[in-house]
Structure formats: structure tokens, C-alpha cells
Amino acid sequence: MENWDEVRYFLAVVRQGSISAAAETLRVNHTTVSRRIAALEAQLDVRLFDRRKTGFVPTKEAAQLIDAAEEIEAGAMRISRLALAKDTRLEGVLRITAPLVLMHYVLAPIFAAFKRDYPDVELYLQGSDEIYNLINRESDVALRVTAAPMETLYGYKVADTYSGLYAAPSLLAERCVDAAQACSVDDLNWISEGEDVSRPSWHQHLFPNGRLACHCDNKLTAINAAVQGMGVIELPTVLGKAEPGLVRLQGYEVKSEKGIWVLYHRDLRNTARVQAFVSAMRAASIGR
Numbered sequence: 001m002e003n004w005d006e007v008r009y010f011l012a013v014v015r016q017g018s019i020s021a022a023a024e025t026l027r028v029n030h031t032t033v034s035r036r037i038a039a040l041e042a043q044l045d046v047r048l049f050d051r052r053k054t055g056f057v058p059t060k061e062a063a064q065l066i067d068a069a070e071e072i073e074a075g076a077m078r079i080s081r082l083a084l085a086k087d088t089r090l091e092g093v094l095r096i097t098a099p100l101v102l103m104h105y106v107l108a109p110i111f112a113a114f115k116r117d118y119p120d121v122e123l124y125l126q127g128s129d130e131i132y133n134l135i136n137r138e139s140d141v142a143l144r145v146t147a148a149p150m151e152t153l154y155g156y157k158v159a160d161t162y163s164g165l166y167a168a169p170s171l172l173a174e175r176c177v178d179a180a181q182a183c184s185v186d187d188l189n190w191i192s193e194g195e196d197v198s199r200p201s202w203h204q205h206l207f208p209n210g211r212l213a214c215h216c217d218n219k220l221t222a223i224n225a226a227v228q229g230m231g232v233i234e235l236p237t238v239l240g241k242a243e244p245g246l247v248r249l250q251g252y253e254v255k256s257e258k259g260i261w262v263l264y265h266r267d268l269r270n271t272a273r274v275q276a277f278v279s280a281m282r283a284a285s286i287g288r
Contacts, residue, residue: 004076006039009026011066011073012026014066019037037049044065046059090118090120090273091121091273094274095126095138096111096140097139098126099143101220101239105238106286110281141262154263157260160259161236161259163234163253164249164253165232165249166226167249168229171188180250183249184251186207186209188232189213190210190213192215193219193221207232213225219239223235223239227243237253
């Protein structure tokens with residue numbers, strides 16, 4: 001092969017199932033992906049994909065190449081990580097991924113303080129829950145809420161997590177109760193998020209005569225619904241205390257088995273800007 005970088009384009013189409021989706025993943029245009037795939041087919045003298053209604057499907061010949069292509073990809077990422085690991089400069093790009101809700105409510109001031117201390121470090125921030133961003137070297141550091149980080153990653157738990165109940169002042173005023181009384185009212189409406197609606201939870205115990213106001217597929221949407229007075233919401237206290245449109249109801253607190261972790265690939269454990277950021281996260285006050 002004259003250009004093994006074209007393996008990236010091949011694997012992207014295999015994984016995404018289309019030229020356009022692969023282009024979006026690789027952050028290039030549609031034409032570039034098509035051209036790279038055509039070039040690889042010419043080098044190998046084999047057709048790599050069949051175009052069907054369901055998308056681009058690897059041919060039999062292409063399927064036999066996937067394992068070898070992934071080995072090349074892993075080797076290239078390993079070279080990249082090892083090169084970065086030798087970097088002792090407190091400058092350059094630092095890619096950080098974290099859940100979007102943590103970015104919004106918790107991490108923004110930490111990022112700002114870090115940037116003031118290290119003005120030559122260029123921060124690239126990505127709101128995402130996907131850990132593969134870190135494994136595949138798409139990010140250098142990940143902030144995750146988890147009980148058990150992957151064994152292949154290095155990192156530290158920077159905070160335990162506790163949950164509380166929150167509501168908008170307008171909801172409490174409508175029901176003529178305050179934050180101290182609200183948990184004794186058994187018919188307040190509530191908001192669920194993620195998989196909450198399918199499991200026994202706080203709302204069945206505290207508000208058995210209340211109703212589900214809405215179900216949201218993410219925390220940001222659920223928080224916005226609560227701010228509008230639609231119902232009571234359970235939130236990690238680190239988020240709830242940062243939202244000025246909500247007040248915490250007294251009498252309810254649960255410690256989660258999950259903590260907030262700062263994680264990075266073991267190959268980056270000696271990289272100066274990675275370690276500077278990890279130190280900043282460990283020193284930050286994130287808690288109840």
C-alpha cells in the first residue's frame with residue numbers, strides 16, 4: 001500500500017455504513033471519502049463495498065481485510081499516543097470530553113481557570129458520553145460519571161455523587177408549600193429522565209398520587225422542564241446547586257455508587273498538559 005492513511009477511510013465506511021456518515025465522522029467532505037475509497041480499491045485491485053438500500057456493505061474480500069485494517073489503526077494510534085507522551089511542553093492542543101450537562105453546570109469555571117493558568121494550551125471541548133473517544137485517541141482526557149472506570153485507563157475519582165430533589169419556586173408557590181414541606185405532599189407531579197420511568201423510584205414512594213409530567217431522554221431537557229415548573233426532578237446535587245431556577249427540597253438525599261472521574265490513557269500519564277489538567281481537576285472543589 002502506498003498510503004496506509006486510507007485505511008481510516010475504509011474503516012469509517014465499514015463502521016458508519018455510508019459515505020456521508022463516514023465523512024461526518026472524519027470531518028471531511030463526501031467527495032474526499034469517495035476519492036480515498038476509490039484510491040484504496042485501485043491499490044488493492046478489489047471492490048470493497050456493495051451499495052444497497054440499507055447502505056454500503058463490505059464485499060466478501062473487504063470483510064477479510066477488516067481485522068488487519070484495525071491492527072493498522074491501533075498501531076497508528078499507539079504511535080500518536082507515544083509521541084504525545086514524550087511532550088513536556090505546557091502548550092499545544094488538549095482535547096477534553098465530558099457529558100454535556102457536566103460541561104454546562106460544573107466544568108466551565110474549571111476550564112476557564114485552567115486556561116488562565118496555562119494560556120498556551122488550546123482546549124478542545126467535546127460534550128459526549130462515549131468512552132471510545134478516549135480509547136481511540138479522539139480525546140486526551142475524559143470526565144465521566146461511573147462506578148467502575150475501564151481498567152485500561154488511568155485516572156482519579158474527583159468527587160462522590162449525591163442526589164437530591166429539586167423544583168421550581170413557581171411550582172411550590174402554586175401548591176402553597178415551601179422546600180421544607182414539599183416532600184410531605186403526596187401528589188406533586190414529577191419528571192423522569194433516562195430509564196427512570198421504568199424502575200421503582202423516589203416518586204412512587206414520596207408522590208404516589210402525583211403524575212408523570214414528562215419523560216426526557218437527557219438531563220439538560222429534564223432540568224429545563226423542571227425550571228418551567230412542570231414537576232419535581234431528581235438531580236445530582238452538584239448539578240442542582242448550580243441551577244438558579246431550582247430549589248432543593250428538604251428531607252431527601254441518596255449517595256450514588258457512581259463518582260465523577262477524570263480519566264486518561266495510560267500512554268499519556270507523563271504528558272505535561274494532561275497532568276496539569278488532571279491536577280487542576282483534583283484540586284477543584286466538586287461536591288455536594
